[in-house]
Amino acid sequence: MADVVEHPETDYERVQNSQEFQQLRRRFRNFVFPMTAFFLAWYLLYVLLAAYAHDFMSIRVAGNITVGLLFGLGQFVSTFAITMIYASWANKRQDAVAERLRRHIEDGEIV
Amino acid sequence: MSAVLGSAVLAAESEQIGDPVLNIAIFGAFVVVTLVIVFRASKNNSTAADYYAAGRSFTGPQNGTAIAGDYLSAASFLGICGAIAINGYDGFLYSIGFLVAWLVALLLVAELLRNTGRFTMADVLSFRLRQRPVRMAAALATLAVVFFYLLAQMAGAGGLVALLLGIEGVAGQGLVIAVVGALMILYVLVGGMKGTTWVQIIKAILLIAGAGIMTIWVLAKFGFDLSALLQGAVDTAGEGGEALIEPGKQYGASGMSKLNFLSLALALVLGTAGLPHVLMRFYTVPTAKEARRSVVWAIWLIGVFYLFTLVLGYGAGALVGPEAIKAAPGGVNSAAPMLAFELGGVVLLGIISAVAFATILAVVAGLTITAAASFAHDIYASVIKHGEVNPDGEVKVARITVVVIGILAIVGGIFANGQNVAFLVALAFAVAASANLPTIIYSLFWKRFNTTGALWSMYGGLISCIVLIAFSPVVSGKVDPATGASLSMIRDTSVDFHWFPLDNPGIVSIPLGFLLGIVGTLVSKERPDREKFAEMEVRSLTGAGAEKATVH
Numbered sequence: 001m002a003d004v005v006e007h008p009e010t011d012y013e014r015v016q017n018s019q020e021f022q023q024l025r026r027r028f029r030n031f032v033f034p035m036t037a038f039f040l041a042w043y044l045l046y047v048l049l050a051a052y053a054h055d056f057m058s059i060r061v062a063g064n065i066t067v068g069l070l071f072g073l074g075q076f077v078s079t080f081a082i083t084m085i086y087a088s089w090a091n092k093r094q095d096a097v098a099e100r101l102r103r104h105i106e107d108g109e110i111v
Numbered sequence: 112m113s114a115v116l117g118s119a120v121l122a123a124e125s126e127q128i129g130d131p132v133l134n135i136a137i138f139g140a141f142v143v144v145t146l147v148i149v150f151r152a153s154k155n156n157s158t159a160a161d162y163y164a165a166g167r168s169f170t171g172p173q174n175g176t177a178i179a180g181d182y183l184s185a186a187s188f189l190g191i192c193g194a195i196a197i198n199g200y201d202g203f204l205y206s207i208g209f210l211v212a213w214l215v216a217l218l219l220v221a222e223l224l225r226n227t228g229r230f231t232m233a234d235v236l237s238f239r240l241r242q243r244p245v246r247m248a249a250a251l252a253t254l255a256v257v258f259f260y261l262l263a264q265m266a267g268a269g270g271l272v273a274l275l276l277g278i279e280g281v282a283g284q285g286l287v288i289a290v291v292g293a294l295m296i297l298y299v300l301v302g303g304m305k306g307t308t309w310v311q312i313i314k315a316i317l318l319i320a321g322a323g324i325m326t327i328w329v330l331a332k333f334g335f336d337l338s339a340l341l342q343g344a345v346d347t348a349g350e351g352g353e354a355l356i357e358p359g360k361q362y363g364a365s366g367m368s369k370l371n372f373l374s375l376a377l378a379l380v381l382g383t384a385g386l387p388h389v390l391m392r393f394y395t396v397p398t399a400k401e402a403r404r405s406v407v408w409a410i411w412l413i414g415v416f417y418l419f420t421l422v423l424g425y426g427a428g429a430l431v432g433p434e435a436i437k438a439a440p441g442g443v444n445s446a447a448p449m450l451a452f453e454l455g456g457v458v459l460l461g462i463i464s465a466v467a468f469a470t471i472l473a474v475v476a477g478l479t480i481t482a483a484a485s486f487a488h489d490i491y492a493s494v495i496k497h498g499e500v501n502p503d504g505e506v507k508v509a510r511i512t513v514v515v516i517g518i519l520a521i522v523g524g525i526f527a528n529g530q531n532v533a534f535l536v537a538l539a540f541a542v543a544a545s546a547n548l549p550t551i552i553y554s555l556f557w558k559r560f561n562t563t564g565a566l567w568s569m570y571g572g573l574i575s576c577i578v579l580i581a582f583s584p585v586v587s588g589k590v591d592p593a594t595g596a597s598l599s600m601i602r603d604t605s606v607d608f609h610w611f612p613l614d615n616p617g618i619v620s621i622p623l624g625f626l627l628g629i630v631g632t633l634v635s636k637e638r639p640d641r642e643k644f645a646e647m648e649v650r651s652l653t654g655a656g657a658e659k660a661t662v663h
Contacts, residue, residue: 007642010645012645012650013641013642013645016645016648016649021649021652021653024653025648029556032218032219035214035218036214036218036219039211040380043207046207047204047372047373047376050204050358051362051363051369051372051373054359054363057357057358058356058357058358062338063336063338063339063342064337064338064356065337065338065341066200066356066357068200068356068357068358069200069356072203072207075207075211076210076414076417076418079210079211079213079214079410079414080410080411080414082214082218083213083214083217083406083407083410083411084407086218087403087404087407090403095400098399098652098653099654101649101655102653102655105649105653105655106655106656
């Protein structure tokens with residue numbers, strides 16, 4: 001697609017096109033999109049089972065503890081786990097790169 | 112008719128459960144303590160960043176606690192405990208949707224929003240689109256969500272008054288609603304976002320600690336055996352009690368009620384990350400990293416709290432019993448207070464009652480400052496004044512808006528008192544998921560997205576939600592098959608204009624909102640602003656140029 005009017009590249013566009021930013025962006029999307037798809041699918045599975053598979057969800061596993069209760073508690077476990085996995089991943093993998101790019105831009109240095 | 116019946120039950124009941132004077136005294140102590148803190152915290156409230164965003168000076172853990180205080184409304188405390196006590200497993204489903212929803216906020220929204228916006232949701236939505244129409248649409252969606260949520264909270268206050276303070280007359284309840292509303296206005300007017308945040312933090316600590324103590328107490332009574340607790344609930348319920356630990360007691364009746372449940376589940380999980388009062392909290396921290404920590408704290412606090420409600424709900428079912436709960440003034444909402452009385456007598460009931468009032472106060476304050484910021488910053492400063500307004504003038508307008516909204520909340524609360532308006536919270540989530548979330552996601556992640564797409568999505572989502580709910584059974588035509596009494600907002604059973612079969616519009620309006628965003632974008636000739644998109648994308652991921660904390 002050809003631009004009608006060529007305009008000089010802005011600083012933000014220069015950063016956007018830089019390899020370091022592209023990698024930051026790709027890593028971010030490769031992490032959050034599949035993770036979002038996963039927890040939404042896992043939640044939908046749970047909701048559909050609770051709505052349409054009463055007999056299965058009512059199976060007693062031990063005493064009065066049903067499959068449905070374990071599935072429900074499983075949603076808590078997965079939510080806590082994804083939260084901690086994301087936070088530690090972002091702290092380790094993303095923050096340093098983002099911080100370096102931020103300082104480059106705010107101090108007017110060229111990336 | 113039911114009011115007469117209610118107050119007759121109340122007169123018999125109020126002598127037995129609790130001491131209204133003690134309840135009021137404990138609540139009064141909460142008010143005094145928080146007022147002192149609010150006045151001390153609000154010394155520096157001169158600029159817009161101070162008033163709307165607390166100078167962006169809260170830490171992640173502080174803000175996370177405040178988010179929990181903002182999010183855990185009286186509906187989720189009293190309502191979910193009651194729903195589990197009466198309907199067992201189906202009540203538990205609510206809390207799961209409310210919790211899982213936070214992952215959307217954590218992964219896709221919180222940090223990016225913090226990096227690109229200043230005060231309101233509309234800041235982010237209008238970042239690279241045409242400012243005025245998009246801000247107007249975003250502000251209207253914000254005001255709609257806040258209005259529905261606020262009305263539900265204030266209407267709930269009336270029922271709480273009946274239950275906890277033993278005030279029977281409509282006039283007396285109205286007076287208490289007015290006092291709660293006036294207190295809220297005072298907090299928000301004086302304290303701004305700082306004061307509101309501290310009220311929410313204190314309330315969250317009290318609520319979670321109170322629920323935690325009760326949870327341990329209940330578990331101790333059953334030898335810390337969850338299975339024994341469930342058995343207790345099944346036994347107390349008597350015949351058919353087994354259904355309490357199986358899904359389907361509330362939503363399993365028919366194909367339509369199952370669809371209803373799916374629709375609600377969708378609105379809950381996608382609505383949270385589009386709630387304007389939740390989004391605004393992310394601006395009160397200095398960086399995106401702190402916004403991330405906020406959500407991590409919020410998820411743990413909210414998750415643990417919902418685990419407590421599971422125990423409390425079944426505990427109320429076992430120790431109080433569903434029949435006694437349904438017969439009490441306040442009905443389902445009385446499960447948690449009655450359980451507190453059963454466990455710890457008047458003192459624990461007094462504490463839990465005071466916490467419930469503090470909950471309403473804190474949630475309403477958060478909603479009010481959000482609506483005020485949206486009106487003053489988006490509609491007044493940007494749309495009406497074209498951005499040509501000094502920050503002092505904008506904050507002044509925000510303060511006036513606080514008073515107006517406070518008065519509207521009081522009047523609405525008095526009129527809605529005793530009405531069937533519990534559906535309003537679910538409606539607020541549906542609007543947030545249908546009108547707000549698609550545009551938030553598209554504007555952050557989809558380069559091609561443009562103004563037309565945003566307007567189609569926001570107005571389409573908002574209007575479809577409101578139209579579908581207006582012609583749904585919650586407004587007219589829903590009749591309890593057993594008693595013949597109306598379960599709709601319009602109590603006259605001869606009035607029935609519903610044609611939409613579901614109680615919650617989410618399953619139609621959410622896909623519609625997402626779809627309209629795509630269609631609107633593709634039919635428009637408007638080209639995306641590449642420079643602005645580059646700026647938004649780089650800023651959202653790096654934090655460059657993000658608003659800094661103010662230094663005093």
